[in-house]
Amino acid sequence: MTGKTLAHLLTALFALTSAASIHAQTRDAARADGKDFATDLLGESREAATTNPDAARVPNFDPQATRDLQDLARDPDQIEARGRSAAKTSTPMRTIRDSMDSRAQFDPDEIADMLARSRTINETPLDYTSGMSVTGRQGACVPLPPGSASAGTYTATCNTGFTATRETGTCQVTLDTRVEARDVYGYYCIAGTGVDPSSPYACDHYQGPQCRVVQSWDIPCGYDHYSGYYWGCYGTLRVDLVSCSEPVPGATPYTVTSENVVTTTRNESQCSSFLDNGECTLDAETCTDSTPQTRIVDGVEVTQSCWAWQRSYSCARRTAGNDCSELEANGSCRFLREDCLTDDTPCSTSERVYECPVAAGDSGGTQYVCDGDVYCIDGSCETIERTANDEFKDAVTALHAMDEARGQFDPETLTLFRGTRNTCSSKVFGVLNCCKGKGFPLIPGISLLVALGCSREEVLLHERDAQGLCAYVGTYCSDKFLGVCLTKKKVYCCFESKLSRILQEQGRRQLPKPWDKPKEEQCEGFTLDEFARLDLSQMDFSEVYAEFTEAARLPDELETSILIQQKIEDYYARSGQ
Incomplete structure (x- = not known):
């Protein structure tokens, strides 16, 4: 797309957006603008397709540069020639050449001799350097300062307060049963909406635990089942037949009968020592007498699923304890804190935390640094002075x-x-x-x-x-x-x-x-x-x-240097020199 085409496109877009922002363009007007725009683009495209290529129309095109590349393509040897010519005036090439000219040169035979000597020294390096000066005499050695490394600390704990021993025990529980004859009072009462709660016939007067409902009837609309009279529909009513173990004040029972009442009670007297001890808890209760389930008590049949049980209790016996005496007597241990191990107040059992040093081990003896290391280059040797x-x-x-x-x-x-x-x-x-x-x-x-x-x-x-x-x-x-x-x-x-x-x-x-x-x-x-x-x-x-x-433990260089000196003296002694 040429610059002219792009300019037309931007102008058309700006015109469309500007016109749309001012007022709505009609369909015919928009169609006419689009047709004119397409006509302009078509003419420019035909012109670009039918015109011969022209280098002058290409932006930043350099014909001379193209001809130079064509010459190099026809004669590649010119590339090397031009490179050597440019290298004479190139600053990076001059720097590289100067560095290579000033670099040290070594004869291959000298390098081979040096490697042979280094291999020999590498096999027993201490025989050649440790504790020896460049003159061949025993060098000076200085001891390393004592190590500042620490073996560290550890956390030690002890306990103070109370401990407990758990004891277990068992006991028997029996079922005491008795039968009593008593009077039973029968009443009718009315319950539901519209019943006066103060009336002696209201069921509010016949509540438990001494009274219980035996039977109930719903009262049809307009009929009082209890009195036999008809009345209007004022709400839902119900008649209850209740049985009470005691007379209800202000009410007349319709019947009084006698019945046997069975009363059962667990006899826990054998377990009193555990029940009275606040340090005991019940672990389990097991039925030990369940056959037969129905038995005759005072001429009355009584049915129970179990008649006797065995209970298991766990009891704690508290004793005071303290195992901190050893840590408290250790002057190297430092008290840090005390942590409560229980939830009670005051705390019954606590843990005391101490920080103690770990005992240091054997350091391996005194270590030395000697001045016998020799460094040589280009025939010039220097002694390396080492300090800790x-x-x-x-x-x-x-x-x-x-x-x-x-x-x-x-x-x-x-x-x-x-x-x-x-x-x-x-x-x-x-x-x-x-x-x-x-x-x-x-x-x-x-x-x-x-x-x-x-x-x-x-x-x-x-x-x-x-x-x-x-x-x-x-x-x-x-x-x-x-x-x-x-x-x-x-x-x-x-x-x-x-x-x-x-x-x-x-x-x-x-x-x-x-x-x-x-x-x-x-x-x-x-x-x-x-x-x-x-x-x-x-x-x-x-x-x-x-x-x-x-x-990285160093050898005892002083002892090594003395050993080497002794070897030298022995050599001269044997050779007679």
């Missing part, structure tokens, strides 16, 4: 944290360092504790612990916590009896590495983002926004420093 760098551990820890952040990112929840919820149970004031974890040695053999009462999951949690992979969340009572906690359950969040656990523990304090209630905590990770707000420089990673120093 205590910033290495911080750099490695930060890099490791970033690497774990990439590896522990959950794309589904967009969170980092998510943990897994783990629990273990222990009896309050019990001997066997499957929840000690870090800071306490494991009993050898999983099967032994399982036989003693610990589950395999609890043993695995113990092992992971001992490795420093789990963070203690809290404790809640999982089994209580009459308000006394018998079994408690500890909740941990375990992670893939010790570093992840430290990031979670100290990061939650920075945000702040405390752990949820022990029953509800699900060990969620950090969101991207939360992790971005953490200041890793303010965190204490000393617990993981030992792992890096163990992984």
Whole structure:
């Protein structure tokens, strides 16, 4: 489409829209405009189709450039010639050529000799460098500063308050039955709309529990069944025949009869010791006498589904307890808080939480850094002076944290360092504790612990916590009896590495983002926004420093250098020099 055609089209559209905005165009006028517009387009299209191509009509067309490309196509050798000519004045090519001209050149034989020497040194590097100076004499070695790595801390808990022992007991309950003769009074009464409630015949006077309805009749319209008189229709009426165990004041019974009344009562006298003890609860009640169901009592047949029962009770015997003396006497443990395990006030059983240091292990002796490393290039040798760098551990820890952040990112929840919820149970004031974890040695053999009462999951949690992979969340009572906690359950969040656990523990304090209630905590990770707000420089990673120093432990270079010096002296002694 040419520029002229586009201009016509825009003009026509503007005219149409402008006219439509002012007044409605008639159908004939619109048809005429469209026909004129189509005629103009048809003429321009015929002109474009019948005119020979002309390079002058093509925008930005350069005939000379086209001829140059045609010449290169006919003679490709000109491409290389023109490239060499342009390279002489090209700044990038000059830079590359200057760099290649100034680069060091090595003879292939020299390279082969150097590689042979390096292979020999690589087999026993300490024999050639450690503790030796460039003069061949024993170099100076300085001891590394004592490590600042800490074995970390662990959470220890104890209990104080009351415990309970559960005792069971049984007793018998019998059914006492007696038969009594009594008078029964029969009355008629009227119920329904239009009945005067103050009338002695109103059924409002004959209510339970001493009266009960025996039979009822609906009264037809206009007829009083009780009195035998006809009247008009004033509402729906009903006559009830009631039987009462006592006389109704102000009413005359139509009949008085005698009947036997059977009364049954459970005799619980044998269970009084359990019923009077508020620490006892009923567990079960079992029928022990149900045959025959119908029996003769004072000449009257009495039918009951059961005639005697046996009850089972559970009772709690409370005793005071306290197993915190060892932790309280440990001066290295710091008291953190006290959590109530029961719902009563004041709290009957509490758990005291302490933070204790993990005992440090053997450091492996003093480590040294020596000045015997020699670095040579172009025949010039220099001694590398080494000093202990205590910033290495911080750099490695930060890099490791970033690497774990990439590896522990959950794309589904967009969170980092998510943990897994783990629990273990222990009896309050019990001997066997499957929840000690870090800071306490494991009993050898999983099967032994399982036989003693610990589950395999609890043993695995113990092992992971001992490795420093789990963070203690809290404790809640999982089994209580009459308000006394018998079994408690500890909740941990375990992670893939010790570093992840430290990031979670100290990061939650920075945000702040405390752990949820022990029953509800699900060990969620950090969101991207939360992790971005953490200041890793303010965190204490000393617990993981030992792992890096163990992984990169240096040899005792001083002893090695003395050994090499002795070998040299022995060599000269044997050769007589």
